Amino acid sequence: xxxxxxxxxxxxxxxxxxxxxxxxxxxxxxxxxxxxxxxxxxxxxxxxxxxxxxxxxxxxxxxxxxxxxxxxxxxxxxxxxxxxxxxxxxxxxxxxxxxxxxxxxxxxxxxxxxxxxxxxxxxxxxxxxxxxxxxxxxxxxxxxxx
Numbered sequence: 637x638x639x640x641x642x643x644x645x646x647x648x649x650x651x652x653x654x655x656x657x658x659x660x661x662x663x664x665x666x667x668x669x670x671x672x673x674x675x676x677x678x679x680x681x682x683x684x685x686x687x688x689x690x691x692x693x694x695x696x697x698x699x700x701x702x703x704x705x706x707x708x709x710x711x712x713x714x715x716x717x718x719x720x721x722x723x724x725x726x727x728x729x730x731x732x733x734x735x736x737x738x739x740x741x742x743x744x745x746x747x748x749x750x751x752x753x754x755x756x757x758x759x760x761x762x763x764x765x766x767x768x769x770x771x772x773x774x775x776x777x778x779x780x781x782x
Contacts (some may be wrong), residue, residue: 637667637707637708637739639710639741639743639746639749639751640694640746640747641651642667642673642708642710642741643665643710643712643741643743643745643746643749644746645663645665645673645675645710646663646664646665646675646690646711646712646743647663647712647743647745647746648663648675649663649664649665649675649676649690649694650662650663650664650677650690650712650713650714651677651679653677653678653679653690654677654678654679654680655678656679656680657680657682658680659714660678660713660714660715660769661677661678661713661714661739662674662677662678662689662691662711662712662713662714662719663677663690663711663712663713663774664674664676664677664689664691664693664694664709664710664711664712665694665710666694666695666698666706666708666709667707667708667709668698668703668705668706668707669693669705669706669707669709670703670705670781672698672701672703674694674695674697674701674703674764675690675694675697676689676690676692676693676694676695676696676697677690677693678690679693689721689722689724690711690720691709691711691722691724691725691728691729691737692724692725692728694709695728695729695732697728704732705732705733706729706732706733706738707729707737707738707739708739708740708741709721709729709738709740709741710741710743710749711740711741711742711743712743712744716743716744716781717740717744718743718744718749718750720742720752720757721740721757722742722753723757723776726754726757726758726761727758727761727762728759728773730754730758730761730762730763731763731764733754734754735753735754735755735758735761735763736753737753738754739751739752739753739754740753740754740757742766744763
């Protein structure tokens with residue numbers, strides 16, 4: 637996987653962020669299993685709860701174009717440190733990604749990044765199988781297993 641290329645695209649996407657309130661830009665680049673890349677930026681709103689994160693922007697763009705399987709996402713922000721996705725973004729990623737193999741790349745620059753799998757970042761995720769009758773006590777990962 638070409639991390640540097642994905643990171644560069646996330647950094648470029650960050651430039652389009654609409655952040656008149658926080659002034660905190662975030663960019664994301666989402667890699668699909670088919671090899672396509674979808675970028676996203678955060679889009680704020682005066683009604684703060686209507687704000688959309690960069691990660692979800694990228695996922696929603698991909699889904700709206702027919703993509704449903706993803707392998708990695710880069711997140712790059714203005715904080716000068718590794719910026720993990722918020723809880724809502726983690727939940728959205730869990731809907732479409734293999735928890736054990738999906739890579740979340742937290743990047744400051746093309747040469748300064750960390751890679752973590754979604755299951756490590758989001759243990760005990762609520763997944764589709766949790767909605768199936770008889771699976772009320774079955775957890776999707778080892779967080780709740782003895």
